[in-house]
Amino acid sequence: MGQIGPSELSGSLSRATAQRLSQYLRCLRPALTGTTVSSSQLARAVGVSDAQVRRDLATLGNLGQRGIGYDANALTAVIRRTLGIDRTWKSVIVGVGNLARALLRYRGFHEQGFEIVGLFDNDPHKIGTQVDGLTIDSLDQLASSIKTSKAELGVIAVPPESAQLVADELTRAGIKGLLNFAPALLKIAPHIRLVTVDLAIQFEQLAYLVRLSRTSENGE
């Protein structure tokens, strides 16, 4: 199974590990110069144990130097390659509301390798107008536009009642992965990857944590 090939993107990392790699990447950026970084430094920054960091990074190959640490540049490169963001991912956003605009302005998306190549909406008032240099197209054009632009990722930023429809349309257009912001339970084909971000759930989790820490005076 874990055959270390030419580019060692070995045995699939757990979801949690992949998330932490993203976080390590975040802290690595500031210290991008030719410095080295230790597992305990990364651990403190992200809020995990140093053993956890070492375990995570060890799965990427032996890129630490004992007694020294990890080379920040090399580590960054390997994590990016492992996560698959060592290249550009063309993406489209369906539903051009405030969330879509927030995503377009979100710092560093482009430099992280995510390029928005299409905006779609079904509101006649929006179709044809421009946002950040991109023209908003009608949903009818979704399939043809995706095929010509070769976009692989689709962002669903429409109200929940349209979310399934949009997901189906994106699937038909040959999209590979969906990032869904609608609080809806999507039924999608097994070959499509789905990441759902439900903002209300994040609020609920926060409320739970606050409530918990008040109920039992449990430190940390």
Place this chain on the structure above:
Amino acid sequence: MGQIGPSELSGSLSRATAQRLSQYLRCLRPALTGTTVSSSQLARAVGVSDAQVRRDLATLGNLGQRGIGYDANALTAVIRRTLGIDRTWKSVIVGVGNLARALLRYRGFHEQGFEIVGLFDNDPHKIGTQVDGLTIDSLDQLASSIKTSKAELGVIAVPPESAQLVADELTRAGIKGLLNFAPALLKIAPHIRLVTVDLAIQFEQLAYLVRLSRTSENGE
């Protein structure tokens, strides 16, 4: 409210369990009428095993009926109480950009118990204007405003370089929990609860999943 009855809010649920409870809640809403729902139904809807559902729900007390299932209304009430959303959480948003506007329009926030009672920004052009019936205030007024409104949750929707400052200010103002959307590593006091939502990380996770499913044609 009032009595906490069997007071089954003791044993802190794991973070993952709390998340799934939120998801169950999501599927429960449509079937709100006096119906019963089975663990396998919930499991199918959310995408977990039925045993998982029963294990999760069992931690809330014995509210299933063998041979029948769970009463949708009762289950909803207990989950809401467990998550701490059986009451209103007053919240403020700092940084009134597109993300803040998206949150304000997000369906069902209010009905889920989250009430935005304050908007803050340091842009002179925004201060004094209204969004959704709320007047945008200067950051200077943060502390006093939070104290009079008794807001408990703060949403950080500012650029990453201001995020730490805002977090400190909210802490000083006596906030209980922070929902951070800035891609920044926040240093916060231990008694403050923090949930960070990094949208770029979600993109990265999706890219990883898509890349993975292409590399090894691993069915699932």
Place this chain on the structure above:
DNA sequence: CGTTGTGAACTCATTCACAGCT
């Protein structure tokens, strides 16, 4: 020295499988 990499131990989470209730 300080730091990595990793077997081994350990903790937490999930699934199995079935008794027990309706």
Place this chain on the structure above:
DNA sequence: AGCTGTGAATGAGTTCACAACG
């Protein structure tokens, strides 16, 4: 029959602790 609750088994994830190395 159908469905829950749960002990037991399994699996996944994390920490311990230390040898190996610069």
